[in-house]
Amino acid sequence: MAFVPLKYNFRNLSVRWPTTLLTVMVSAIVVACSCVLFGLVDGLMYSQAVSGDPLTLLVMRKGADNETSSNFSIQTAQDLATLKGIAQGRARTAEEAQKGFPDLQDKPLISGELLNIPVMSRSDGSRVNLTIRGATSASPYLRPKFEIVEGRYFNPGTRECIVSRSLVSRFPGTRLGQQFRVSDKEVYNVVGIFTAGSSAAESEVWTGREDLAANTNNDRSVSSTRIRAEDNRSLEALIDSITNESRFGLLPKRESVYYQSQNTTALFLTVIGTVIAVLLTIGALFAAANTMFAAVKSRTREIGTMRALGFSRTAILMSFLLESVVITAVGGALGALVSLLFSNWSFGISDFSSFSERVIQLRFGVLPFAVALGMTLAMGVFGGLFPAIRAVRLDVVKALREL
Amino acid sequence: MDREAAIVLRHVTKSYRRDQIQIPVLSDLSLSVEEGEFLALMGPSGSGKTTLLNLIAGLDRPTGGEILVQDNDLARMSDGQITKWRSNHVGFIFQTYNLIPVLRAQENVELPLLLTSLSRKERRERARTALRVVGLEGREDHFPRQLSGGQEQRVAIARAIVTDPYLLVADEPTGDLDRVSAEEILLLLEQLNHEFEKTIVMVTHDPQAAKRATRLLHLDKGKLVADVAQGRDVRTAVQPENAS
Numbered sequence A: 001m002a003f004v005p006l007k008y009n010f011r012n013l014s015v016r017w018p019t020t021l022l023t024v025m026v027s028a029i030v031v032a033c034s035c036v037l038f039g040l041v042d043g044l045m046y047s048q049a050v051s052g053d054p055l056t057l058l059v060m061r062k063g064a065d066n067e068t069s070s071n072f073s074i075q076t077a078q079d080l081a082t083l084k085g086i087a088q089g090r091a092r093t094a095e096e097a098q099k100g101f102p103d104l105q106d107k108p109l110i111s112g113e114l115l116n117i118p119v120m121s122r123s124d125g126s127r128v129n130l131t132i133r134g135a136t137s138a139s140p141y142l143r144p145k146f147e148i149v150e151g152r153y154f155n156p157g158t159r160e161c162i163v164s165r166s167l168v169s170r171f172p173g174t175r176l177g178q179q180f181r182v183s184d185k186e187v188y189n190v191v192g193i194f195t196a197g198s199s200a201a202e203s204e205v206w207t208g209r210e211d212l213a214a215n216t217n218n219d220r221s222v223s224s225t226r227i228r229a230e231d232n233r234s235l236e237a238l239i240d241s242i243t244n245e246s247r248f249g250l251l252p253k254r255e256s257v258y259y260q261s262q263n264t265t266a267l268f269l270t271v272i273g274t275v276i277a278v279l280l281t282i283g284a285l286f287a288a289a290n291t292m293f294a295a296v297k298s299r300t301r302e303i304g305t306m307r308a309l310g311f312s313r314t315a316i317l318m319s320f321l322l323e324s325v326v327i328t329a330v331g332g333a334l335g336a337l338v339s340l341l342f343s344n345w346s347f348g349i350s351d352f353s354s355f356s357e358r359v360i361q362l363r364f365g366v367l368p369f370a371v372a373l374g375m376t377l378a379m380g381v382f383g384g385l386f387p388a389i390r391a392v393r394l395d396v397v398k399a400l401r402e403l
Numbered sequence B: 001m002d003r004e005a006a007i008v009l010r011h012v013t014k015s016y017r018r019d020q021i022q023i024p025v026l027s028d029l030s031l032s033v034e035e036g037e038f039l040a041l042m043g044p045s046g047s048g049k050t051t052l053l054n055l056i057a058g059l060d061r062p063t064g065g066e067i068l069v070q071d072n073d074l075a076r077m078s079d080g081q082i083t084k085w086r087s088n089h090v091g092f093i094f095q096t097y098n099l100i101p102v103l104r105a106q107e108n109v110e111l112p113l114l115l116t117s118l119s120r121k122e123r124r125e126r127a128r129t130a131l132r133v134v135g136l137e138g139r140e141d142h143f144p145r146q147l148s149g150g151q152e153q154r155v156a157i158a159r160a161i162v163t164d165p166y167l168l169v170a171d172e173p174t175g176d177l178d179r180v181s182a183e184e185i186l187l188l189l190e191q192l193n194h195e196f197e198k199t200i201v202m203v204t205h206d207p208q209a210a211k212r213a214t215r216l217l218h219l220d221k222g223k224l225v226a227d228v229a230q231g232r233d234v235r236t237a238v239q240p241e242n243a244s
Ligand SMILES: Nc1ncnc2c1ncn2[C@@H]1O[C@H](COP(=O)(O)OP(=O)(O)OP(=O)(O)O)[C@@H](O)[C@H]1O
Pocket: A398, B016, B017, B018, B023, B025, B043, B044, B045, B046, B047, B048, B049, B050, B051, B052
């Protein structure tokens, strides 16, 4: 099988460089947009994946779908601490001790936390729900890679708070040393900025549970309790004993399962993202097809000549398909590269489960690039296919009469 | 007959269909071309010269009748077989040269060789030789737009002969050229016919060009109206038409 030489395609592309460039740019923009979109989906899925620890249980009131809508008494939360099989805290590192982390060595890894979701004005003036968590001394040890990156950990009972790094600059008064005002009554001093390995905690403000309880007149209950089990068997046992104690009225969930069930936002974004990516692809596909139709039309006589010389229909088809794929592949690669410029971006999105602001760091894992590759191929192949078929179906005799 | 018949057409008809109407182009045309002949085909515009040429070259298929080329019945061959046969045995020369604009002279000439099993080196050599035959040594790297019309046509002739086909078909090869360039092209065709023994079928409107051929056919309204052997100074009658 003899193919039309590649230089035929490359030289034609460079001869009509304005249209080539335009088509390359269209496909680059389309791929870049989709990459960013799916970078967001990827970030969200990653955040959900790292948020759930396999040995951690999230205990909520039976019937509550999420932490926000759950609450039960502090007494019950304290009863949970007497259960067997709860893991114990590790020793602080020197750095943690210096930054004022609570000492949880040999104490149970259980944390009954209180949530408040006030409506807050963002720096840009829009108003959204923000999660303020009344944390305990076990809270930082129940989060993945919890780190204080600026300042120190808060001292409970002193109206101090720490803010996740991704919220700083999104909400006024959240910088280190500033005063974070929720209401006239509820004001915290920002003493530290934290990160938590891109997990869900990275969209929160933490203060002491007692502080939050006092500020919100809610000193009798917690929203949820996190418990780290010693091992898998203890985890099973803990689930059994909490579920079977009807007096509690609680439902324990594996943290990983909980975060998976909270992925409605990711699901929604995936669906929206797919729809947008498909629409964009179709748009760019038409751009590519348009270019290629023009190319076939202007080269009708050349096609007739090559067919007369003995090049097969398949050779002509491949030649035009390849030309189209080359354009979109260059565009796709460019678009993917451009999207990497956004890799440090984070987006504030409204979580549909808790209705509160969540900050998601874009993530460029396999997903966005798989999408980019798929789109590029779809644009190139389908954009080139119909023009290529037209080229192939040309009647040689008629094509040669063309001027 | 002292020479083998290279091309035989028997009762060939060709009509095109346009919006339900059959437009007859060639009707019951019989013709035999001997190997090594240089045939000129003349006739008014629309008389079917290009159509006849395309049939002989295996680019088009007759509506009826038989076309035997070197004992191959073109009508019985599949599209793929005809394409292969064409690339091996027929060289094309067009009025508008039909070079690929983005390919250099050398690359244009090499194009038909890509369909052979020749190595890259052999292809290069052959293309160079063909360009030398048409007198374009040193122009290998020129793009078509950097050449004059006459030179472009010579590149096209090099491309037509590079596979060493036995049949050359030329549709008004001098139609777009000035007198001097046309003369050069005709000399070249004559030389290919004499020295390289190529069978040539050439359509032309130019009586001067037609004189160079060894045989002159006149076509009118799809019928052969005159068939003159030239150089031998014998005027043969039109082949008797079979009762239709
Ligand atoms: N694909 C086609 N469909 C319909 N009619 C066609 C087609 N090709 C050719 N014809 C008709 O067939 C007739 C003969 O055309 P052809 O090109 O063979 O003439 P010609 O002798 O080569 O003319 P010219 O000297 O102008 O090149 C013309 O009337 C033309 O319109």
